[in-house]
Amino acid sequence: MAVLEQGLQDYLLPIGDEWVRTEKIDTIRLPYDGSPVATVAQGDPALVHRAARAARQAAAVLENWSNFERAEFLDRIAALLRRDHAAVACLISLETGKPISEARVEVDRGLQTLLASSIVARGLHGEVVPIDGAAIGAGRMAMTIRQPLGVIGIITPFNVPLNLALHKLGPALAGGNAVVHKPSEQTPLSALKLAELIREAGAPAGTYNVVTGLGETVGRALVECPEIDMITFTGSVETGRAIRARAGLKKVTLELGGNSAVIIEPDADLDAAVTRVVQGGYGFSGQICISVQRVYVHQSVATEFRGKLVAAVEKLRVGHPGEDSTQIASLISEQAARRVESWTQEAAHAGAKVLTGGNRTNSTIHPGVLADVPEDSAFMKNELFGPLVAVNGYDNLDDAIRLVNGTPYGLQAGIYTQHLQRAFQAARKLRAGGILINDVPTFRADHMPYGGTKNSGLGREGPRYAIEEMTEPKLICWRVG
Ligand code: NAD
Numbered sequence: 333m334a335v336l337e338q339g340l341q342d343y344l345l346p347i348g349d350e351w352v353r354t355e356k357i358d359t360i361r362l363p364y365d366g367s368p369v370a371t372v373a374q375g376d377p378a379l380v381h382r383a384a385r386a387a388r389q390a391a392a393v394l395e396n397w398s399n400f401e402r403a404e405f406l407d408r409i410a411a412l413l414r415r416d417h418a419a420v421a422c423l424i425s426l427e428t429g430k431p432i433s434e435a436r437v438e439v440d441r442g443l444q445t446l447l448a449s450s451i452v453a454r455g456l457h458g459e460v461v462p463i464d465g466a467a468i469g470a471g472r473m474a475m476t477i478r479q480p481l482g483v484i485g486i487i488t489p490f491n492v493p494l495n496l497a498l499h500k501l502g503p504a505l506a507g508g509n510a511v512v513h514k515p516s517e518q519t520p521l522s523a524l525k526l527a528e529l530i531r532e533a534g535a536p537a538g539t540y541n542v543v544t545g546l547g548e549t550v551g552r553a554l555v556e557c558p559e560i561d562m563i564t565f566t567g568s569v570e571t572g573r574a575i576r577a578r579a580g581l582k583k584v585t586l587e588l589g590g591n592s593a594v595i596i597e598p599d600a601d602l603d604a605a606v607t608r609v610v611q612g613g614y615g616f617s618g619q620i621c622i623s624v625q626r627v628y629v630h631q632s633v634a635t636e637f638r639g640k641l642v643a644a645v646e647k648l649r650v651g652h653p654g655e656d657s658t659q660i661a662s663l664i665s666e667q668a669a670r671r672v673e674s675w676t677q678e679a680a681h682a683g684a685k686v687l688t689g690g691n692r693t694n695s696t697i698h699p700g701v702l703a704d705v706p707e708d709s710a711f712m713k714n715e716l717f718g719p720l721v722a723v724n725g726y727d728n729l730d731d732a733i734r735l736v737n738g739t740p741y742g743l744q745a746g747i748y749t750q751h752l753q754r755a756f757q758a759a760r761k762l763r764a765g766g767i768l769i770n771d772v773p774t775f776r777a778d779h780m781p782y783g784g785t786k787n788s789g790l791g792r793e794g795p796r797y798a799i800e801e802m803t804e805p806k807l808i809c810w811r812v813g
Pocket of ligand 1: 715
């Protein structure tokens with residue numbers, strides 16, 4: 333397969349100005365069929381501390397770079413990523429099992445994130461403070477400048493290994509910080525490749541350090557390391573809770589999971605909605621935090637909508653991730669596929685109708701559609717992370733909004749209707765970080781504010797918003813009279 337032609341490469345850890353070899357080595361395997369794709373040095377807590385010290389030294393250099401220098405640096409990284417686009421897409425596909433066409437889109441998105449980061453670097457500014465608005469401020473002037481926090485600890489999940497790292501790294505560098513990154517143990521390759529590009533772009537030694545390994549050891553050491561000023565995490569709610577509990581006084585932002593829903597009103601354009609539900613529910617086999625998991629469709633159009641959706645889902649091409657035509661490959665592991673299979677079977681036993689798909693071959697789940705899924709089933713209540721969508725009916729919009737909101741998550745939600753007033757009323761009542769009108773919740777442009785309410789997270793990403801978290805205002809006040 334084209335995707336495997338790169339052969340087995342041996343990856344070392346970029347720490348300070350070295351490429352560090354370790355005694356323990358991990359083999360990274362293609363999740364689709366378990367074939368080995370690379371070996372990677374495995375980090376440990378001692379390397380986390382070494383990386384943090386190296387990052388502290390780099391931070392002392394980076395904080396003196398002008399906005400212009402930081403922006404130019406980000407532009408150089410983007411140019412190198414553009415040059416190596418095909419190789420990086422291959423790596424993403426190999427480590428995640430993501431179809432190669434979707435891996436290419438991830439690199440395109442990564443370029444957008446770098447561009448947005450370079451723009452915010454150029455425009456980073458404080459503000460004039462009207463200090464003489466209080467009697468005590470008479471005869472004084474004041475302003476703020478934005479200063480970097482110093483060393484940012486990044487922890488990322490398996491599903492979008494390049495672009496989610498860039499969503500943290502881009503604004504961190506734009507703000508003048510250095511970084512220690514703990515990528516997912518399942519998907520460390522694109523971060524290690526990124527480190528090569530960042531060095532080639534002229535980074536001071538220690539600007540971007542990567543320490544691979546397990547969350548419970550290496551991730552935990554990063555969270556507890558006193559040299560780290562902030563932890564920015566993307567991953568599951570369970571891990572987010574553990575990190576917050578251990579981070580002490582460090583600043584923490586959390587981008588967590590979801591079980592996103594979309595409402596289809598009777599006046600919706602059903603064909604447009606079906607096209608987007610297929611893209612939003614089955615992209616990367618549903619392993620996206622804003623994947624469409626629950627569809628609430630008005631009873632009057634439910635049969636027609638389900639028929640159209642089943643027909644479209646049955647056309648999805650299942651196959652090897654390296655094939656250009658593949659739309660559905662595998663989940664990240666057979667264990668993950670077994671979990672999705674069992675939640676699907678449980679839902680069916682509890683009364684859900686399986687209209688198509690849902691069966692498993694090794695780590696692949698065949699794309700499926702379920703109807704009338706009990707609201708209290710694991711399939712509806714939890715984050716599914718599989719290529720299946722539940723389509724339940726409703727009688728009035730308030731009921732649908734209550735069902736969408738009836739979950740501890742709140743990342744994004746969507747509503748399809750031609751009725752402007754109803755759309756905006758729903759947008760106000762839906763509890764989520766972002767509301768999409770006439771679209772699925774899976775829409776994300778990389779410069780928009782992005783994040784969750786309730787258990788879906790704390791803080792917002794999008795470089796213009798993340799940079800606020802990764803820098804702090806310093807007040808400068810002077811007497812003029
Ligand atoms: P995960 O929580 O299992 O792991 C994420 C990262 O945390 C990994 O690098 C892991 O090694 C590390 N980790 C695990 N335990 C740790 C600990 N105790 N201390 C420190 N680090 C630890 O998540 P996953 O299975 O890799 O990814 C899927 C999850 O990520 C889903 O819940 C998905 O919704 C979420 N996600 C959210 C967003 C978002 O932007 N909101 C985007 C993508 C994925």
